[in-house]
Amino acid sequence: MTTRERLLAAWRCQEVDYVPLVLSFWDQPRHPLANWTTERERLAWYRERGWDTYVQLPALLTPAPEVRAETRFEEREGRRVFVQWWHTPAGDLEERLWATEDWLGELPTMYPLGDDFRPSRYLEPPFKTREDLAALPYLFPLESEADQEQMVVAHGEARALAEEFEVPVVAGVPAGLDWLIWLFRPQEIVMRAVLEPDFVCDLLAPINAAFQERLALALELGVDAVLRRGWYESTDFWSPTLYAQLAKPPLLREVALAHEAGAPVIYQMDSGITPLLGELDSVAFDCLLGGDPATSAQDQREIRRRLPSKALWGGISGPLHLGRGTPEQVERAVERAFADCGREGFILGPGVGLRHDWPTENLLACERAWRRLR
Numbered sequence: 001m002t003t004r005e006r007l008l009a010a011w012r013c014q015e016v017d018y019v020p021l022v023l024s025f026w027d028q029p030r031h032p033l034a035n036w037t038t039e040r041e042r043l044a045w046y047r048e049r050g051w052d053t054y055v056q057l058p059a060l061l062t063p064a065p066e067v068r069a070e071t072r073f074e075e076r077e078g079r080r081v082f083v084q085w086w087h088t089p090a091g092d093l094e095e096r097l098w099a100t101e102d103w104l105g106e107l108p109t110m111y112p113l114g115d116d117f118r119p120s121r122y123l124e125p126p127f128k129t130r131e132d133l134a135a136l137p138y139l140f141p142l143e144s145e146a147d148q149e150q151m152v153v154a155h156g157e158a159r160a161l162a163e164e165f166e167v168p169v170v171a172g173v174p175a176g177l178d179w180l181i182w183l184f185r186p187q188e189i190v191m192r193a194v195l196e197p198d199f200v201c202d203l204l205a206p207i208n209a210a211f212q213e214r215l216a217l218a219l220e221l222g223v224d225a226v227l228r229r230g231w232y233e234s235t236d237f238w239s240p241t242l243y244a245q246l247a248k249p250p251l252l253r254e255v256a257l258a259h260e261a262g263a264p265v266i267y268q269m270d271s272g273i274t275p276l277l278g279e280l281d282s283v284a285f286d287c288l289l290g291g292d293p294a295t296s297a298q299d300q301r302e303i304r305r306r307l308p309s310k311a312l313w314g315g316i317s318g319p320l321h322l323g324r325g326t327p328e329q330v331e332r333a334v335e336r337a338f339a340d341c342g343r344e345g346f347i348l349g350p351g352v353g354l355r356h357d358w359p360t361e362n363l364l365a366c367e368r369a370w371r372r373l374r
Helices: 004-013 041-050 130-139 145-165 176-183 187-197 197-221 240-260 274-281 302-308 319-321 328-341 360-373
Strands: 053-059 068-076 079-087 091-096 122-124 169-173 224-229 265-269 287-291 312-314 346-348
Touching: 004 122, 004 224, 004 312, 004 346, 041 224, 053 068, 079 130, 122 312, 130 197, 145 197, 169 197, 169 312, 176 197, 176 328, 187 197, 187 240, 197 224, 197 319, 224 240, 240 265, 240 274, 240 312, 274 302, 302 312, 319 328, 319 360, 328 360, 346 360
Parallel strands: 053 169, 169 224, 224 265, 265 287, 287 312, 312 346
Antiparallel strands: 068 079, 079 091, 091 122
């Protein structure tokens, strides 16, 4: 089977020639093994190594042309503070974040709102009052001619590479509750979701609508699968009740949209999964990506038992097995993954990218065990 055939079959719980191995790399900085400089070189490297991979088409969503960002650094308590104003036709937003040595060494002209490094650094989030929500249609425009043109170009490049290397094109969609964690201090927004549900729903609605429009465009252009990010939608943050109220309705719409176009849906959630298994079983996505077996109390056998119709992509822990373990521990972890998850509808590989300082011998041990058991 080609990589495209193998991954599509595995995501749909269909028969494969062998269990796929998908290992991705963190980019900044990159692991010594990942010595490529272009996407074509990356795909050639994976083909030579015999690992499975895909080409991702991002759901491009940029602020409207009327939006202008203004940035500067301030000093507070002897530390640098990054200040950004978003000037929109509906009013201005102001945000402040601690600038650390490993984040924002130089002043950017604009720093995007969707970023994992924001939540722990907030001094002042951009959205504070209901009046601030009026800026959302400009920061997350429902339609954008510029975004559409860029996605058409990006799709053409992605499809050409995918056909050359016989891999799938996957549309990446970062919608849902991840935006609540990116835009606020986590403890603050969880409390607001309980105490001010209308505020949170009104904040999420235009964001989800804009990303669903981008998803529709990606499906119209033609993709093989959809990767729906739900990293921060788990019970690490939200109760099952809040998940059902806030996360599930847009996910149901996105899954239906993808399935109507014939594309399987991969849903990414790394930890805090077990209390949500009942909810996840009622959503018809095809594959669960993540399910780290070591960083939280998650039994892969229970996940397999309670999500019988869904493929599982994971099996091992990136940070604790590949990052901190020994080669022997990595091999045992891979053996356990195969024993717990089986071979049908299983893709081996953590839901996180491999960091630059994770021991090479651990990655090779993972590869070695996979070749022996696949």
